[in-house]
Amino acid sequence: MEAASLPAGSEPPRARSRGLSERGLARLMVTPSLALIALVAAYPIGYAIWLSLNEYSVRVAGLSRWAGFKNYSTALGDSAFWDAFRTTFIFTGASVFLELVIGLAMAMAMHAAFKGQGLLRTVVLVPWAVLTVVTAIMWQSIFDPTLGLVNTLLGVDTVWLGSEPEALIVMIVADTWKTAPFMALLILAGLQVIPGDIYEAAKVDGASAWQRFVRITLPLLKPAILVALIFRTLDALRIFDLPFVLTGGANGTNTLSLISYETFQTNRILGLGSALAVLTFAVVMAVSFVYIRFVGGNIRGLAED
Amino acid sequence: MEAATVERAEPRVRTKKAKAPRTGTPWWMWLAVAAIVVFCLFPFYWLVNISLKTGPDLSSSDLFPPSPSLANYESIFRNDDFVRALGNSVIVSLVTTVLSLIFGSFCAYALARLRFKGKFFILGAVLSITTFPAIAIAAPIFQLWSSPPELFGVQLLPRLFDTIPGLIIPYITFTLPLAIYILTSFFKEIPKDLEEAALVDGATNFQAFYKVVIPLAAPGLATAGILTFIFAWNEFLLAVTLTSTPEARTVPAAIAFFTGSTQFEDPIGTISAASVIISIPLVLMVLLFQKRIVAGLTAGAVKG
Numbered sequence: 069m070e071a072a073s074l075p076a077g078s079e080p081p082r083a084r085s086r087g088l089s090e091r092g093l094a095r096l097m098v099t100p101s102l103a104l105i106a107l108v109a110a111y112p113i114g115y116a117i118w119l120s121l122n123e124y125s126v127r128v129a130g131l132s133r134w135a136g137f138k139n140y141s142t143a144l145g146d147s148a149f150w151d152a153f154r155t156t157f158i159f160t161g162a163s164v165f166l167e168l169v170i171g172l173a174m175a176m177a178m179h180a181a182f183k184g185q186g187l188l189r190t191v192v193l194v195p196w197a198v199l200t201v202v203t204a205i206m207w208q209s210i211f212d213p214t215l216g217l218v219n220t221l222l223g224v225d226t227v228w229l230g231s232e233p234e235a236l237i238v239m240i241v242a243d244t245w246k247t248a249p250f251m252a253l254l255i256l257a258g259l260q261v262i263p264g265d266i267y268e269a270a271k272v273d274g275a276s277a278w279q280r281f282v283r284i285t286l287p288l289l290k291p292a293i294l295v296a297l298i299f300r301t302l303d304a305l306r307i308f309d310l311p312f313v314l315t316g317g318a319n320g321t322n323t324l325s326l327i328s329y330e331t332f333q334t335n336r337i338l339g340l341g342s343a344l345a346v347l348t349f350a351v352v353m354a355v356s357f358v359y360i361r362f363v364g365g366n367i368r369g370l371a372e373d
Numbered sequence: 374m375e376a377a378t379v380e381r382a383e384p385r386v387r388t389k390k391a392k393a394p395r396t397g398t399p400w401w402m403w404l405a406v407a408a409i410v411v412f413c414l415f416p417f418y419w420l421v422n423i424s425l426k427t428g429p430d431l432s433s434s435d436l437f438p439p440s441p442s443l444a445n446y447e448s449i450f451r452n453d454d455f456v457r458a459l460g461n462s463v464i465v466s467l468v469t470t471v472l473s474l475i476f477g478s479f480c481a482y483a484l485a486r487l488r489f490k491g492k493f494f495i496l497g498a499v500l501s502i503t504t505f506p507a508i509a510i511a512a513p514i515f516q517l518w519s520s521p522p523e524l525f526g527v528q529l530l531p532r533l534f535d536t537i538p539g540l541i542i543p544y545i546t547f548t549l550p551l552a553i554y555i556l557t558s559f560f561k562e563i564p565k566d567l568e569e570a571a572l573v574d575g576a577t578n579f580q581a582f583y584k585v586v587i588p589l590a591a592p593g594l595a596t597a598g599i600l601t602f603i604f605a606w607n608e609f610l611l612a613v614t615l616t617s618t619p620e621a622r623t624v625p626a627a628i629a630f631f632t633g634s635t636q637f638e639d640p641i642g643t644i645s646a647a648s649v650i651i652s653i654p655l656v657l658m659v660l661l662f663q664k665r666i667v668a669g670l671t672a673g674a675v676k677g
Contacts, residue, residue: 256672
């Protein structure tokens with residue numbers, strides 16, 4: 069940086085005399101972004117913690133009293149919270165796993181397809197681009213007992229969204245459809261960076277297709293897969309739109325985000341709702357720390373190799 | 374970076390192509406490609422299929438509408454709440470995109486080119502937003518927007534609940550990290566000599582930014598803009614929390630609350646038609662800008 073500006077000779081003083089100093093300009097340029105982040109992210113998180121430590125009157129607006137950790141003990145003592153916790157983790161585990169398997173298969177096929185790779189990428193982007201709300205409506209109609217296709221194909225008459233655990237299965241299927249292609253594109257980008265010569269060499273050495281996949285492709289794909297896993301896991305833990313539209317949280321599909329929304333928005337219990345939101349935030353943060361702690365170092369190490 | 378990777382991958386693909394005629398494309402390859410196409414497109418086809426059905430056809434699971442009709446589309450455009458929501462969505466998404474690009478490019482330029490203290494802190498703050506669950510800020514922002522804080526009897530904020538700016542402000546915050554990330558990497562790839570030449574010719578730092586760097590970073594701006602627009606068009610949680618009437622409601626929220634109770638048609642028909650309509654802008658963007666979108670999505674992943 070310093071060296072680069074030296075050949076320009078008298079550049080820094082001239083710049084200062086004409087307009088703002090470099091540092092002043094930098095400060096001015098980052099201010100709008102930082103102000104927005106402070107107003108809409110940092111301050112609200114602090115405010116959410118404050119709200120969660122108080123009790124608010126449902127009848128008289130603005131009336132509140134200090135409650136300490138009472139909202140948290142109420143939340144943690146309620147089986148509804150633990151049901152939502154379990155549902156969120158089952159949903160996250162199952163959908164992210166399926167997305168990884170299907171995404172990996174799709175990426176391998178797309179990578180091997182010699183013709184029409186651009187067209188395939190466009191096709192694959194369609195589920196990613198379809199709104200989550202629309203995804204929910206779409207799968208609702210596919211699993212609909214009367215006009216849906218699934219019951220006709222399977223020859224059953226299950227009321228999918230009205231039963232447990234069927235409703236959760238529909239939610240997992242819908243999420244997998246929407247985001248497996250995203251996984252596929254990230255993995256495909258990773259595949260394209262692997263040099264082809266490695267495979268030629270392995271072939272010469274007599275490695276089978278399976279051996280080449282397990283010994284070469286998977287290890288070299290690890291960084292791309294891990295990043296995709298982090299993105300997807302954090303997204304799945306925050307899931308809200310899908311259960312909201314599919315079931316409204318009924319039949320074992322209530323997630324952490326949804327239970328918090330229902331508490332503060334539908335039932336107007338602001339303190340408890342905020343406590344649930346803070347707990348959701350803590351869960352997501354904890355999982356991202358686990359990823360960074362156990363997986364993040366791995367990514368950096370692999371990126372350097 | 375991404376563009377370079379793709380270009381580097383190209384010759385390899387071609388050498389494979391050259392080999393292909395000898396062995397021919399294996400049958401299972403076509404099967405896999407067909408499976409991907411069906412997997413990705415069939416559910417959307419199903420939605421279009423239902424949107425073209427009316428009356429008794431809506432209670433059968435036919436693969437093709439027996440008597441296709443556009444009645445559902447006509448009915449949805451006669452619904453004032455839906456038309457209003459469509460307009461709101463267009464305004465919210467476009468304004469979010471433009472403001473996010475302006476603020477994002479400022480911040481990205483400072484991070485990529487200017488010398489100042491606290492870069493690491495700013496980058497950390499920006500990127501940590503991407504892990505925020507929207508639910509954690511929904512309740513406090515709802516509270517802030519609906520009963521603005523007062524200091525000595527002076528209201529510090531206008532009442533933003535159920536208004537369009539009330540949606541745009543949090544949307545910009547959630548799209549800024551991606552815009553900043555993509556734009557910083559684009560700005561870093563632009564050769565410094567061009568700006569330095571401009572500075573020697575008497576331009577200020579800021580002139581060098583918007584006259585030299587911005588035009589050269591147009592592809593990066595397009596990528597960031599497309600992804601921002603798609604986020605804003607799609608966003609649901611804040612849209613249902615921060616609005617309460619059709620006044621500021623965007624289409625995802627409007628559809629979720631659409632019951633069709635005042636209509637004579639079966640609501641699933643009109644809901645499907647509405648769903649197809651609001652997906653069209655995004656499907657068009659995918660068709661037109663596939664390369665930009667893939668580059669933007671994979672930029673973060675490949676670089677870690």
